[in-house]
Amino acid sequence: MARLCSLSEAIAENVKDGDTIAMEGFTHLIPYAAGHEVIRQGRKGLYLVRMTPDIIYDQLIGAGCARGMKFSWGGNPGVGSLHRFRDAVENQWPRPLEIEEHSHAAMANAYEAGAANLPFAMLRGYIGADLPKVNPNIRSVTCPFTGEVLAAVPAIRPDVSIIHAQRADRKGNVLIEGITGVQKEAVLAAKRSIVTVEEIVDELNPPSPNSTVLPSWAVTSVVHVPGGAFPSYAHGYYPRSNAFYIAWDKIARERETFQAWIEENVMKASPEDFAKHAEKQPVKAA
Structure with missing residues (x-):
């Protein structure tokens, strides 16, 4: 049964050095806050799995957390290359990266x-x-x-899968709205799972069996992290920060600017900062 806990507890309990880890979310609901906590806790030797690795995996790779990646497309959506990913493959910085590409x-x-x-x-x-x-x-x-x-x-069988969702109830049942991608399958395929959510509610609404995309018994940890998908969007809560994706190209292009950004915005930050960032978005998603 899912346990409600803090993000630091969820990562400490479920993500171990050397794990195969999947962080899924297609276009929206990408678990950025959880990825940052993985970096803060200094996890190493992770084998990353994601259908469309974008900025969050660029950050994990550049921070030295990853030994390899299985993927089907990699890039900064609508902008260009992932420079930290590319640097790891071409120059083995900060460490060599094994890659396995699929459709x-x-x-x-x-x-x-x-x-x-x-x-x-x-x-x-x-x-x-x-x-x-x-x-x-x-x-x-x-x-x-x-x-x-x-x-x-x-088959993909991660040690741990991490996703972001809109809501969970106090028992740990999870509701995902909008584009679902492979979040459900990633969680069900994993040995352990973490779901960060925008809200913890008394009852999923509307109260019907179809409100539950992932039942409590299928999830290890549920964490309340408002804004936890920023700079991607959370359907019904906040829009995508296109400006951040554009800015990331310059931030990540050079090792020094990347490291300075990680130090200031990850190592010195906290999960609560994601809510502040999301609140600054000009238009609430419909």
Whole structure:
């Protein structure tokens, strides 16, 4: 059953050095506050998994937390490259980074296979693509019923998955609204999970079985972190900070400016700062 606790407690209890960790959230509800707490607690040797690694993984990589990453697209959305990610791959700074690239479809199916406790996922994909030539974890299986050859990839089974959501009740049941991506599957596939939320409420509204996307028994820790998805958006709470994504390109381009930003905005900051940032957004999401 989910335990309601502080963010520092949730990370300390659930994220260990060397873990395979997934932080999911597609376009919105990206768990930035939790990622910053991982950096503050000095976790090392993490193997990062995310369908679309963007700024939060750029920060974790640049801070020296990561040894590798499995992903299907990496970049600063609408802006350009992830400079800390690129520096790690090209120059091994601050440490070498192992990478394993897949398609979006393969990652989504691999999470689903993990959630179903299956060893691998199969899909119609990679036809005519070059990724199988460089990724030995993309293989093929033959359907025993039709003889069709299908692509196969290992199931994703993180040690811990972290997501952000709009609300949870006091029992730890979680509601996600808007674009859901693979958050549910990532949590169900993981050994442990952390859900940060905008609000803790007495009852999910409307009170129906469909209000609960993740039941309490499927979640390890629930944490109240208003603004915890900033600078991404939380549907119904605050919009995306496009200005921050644009600014990040300059911040992360050089090692010195990146390190100064991390020191000032992560190491000296706290989860409460996310609520202050989100409140400054000019328009509340519909």
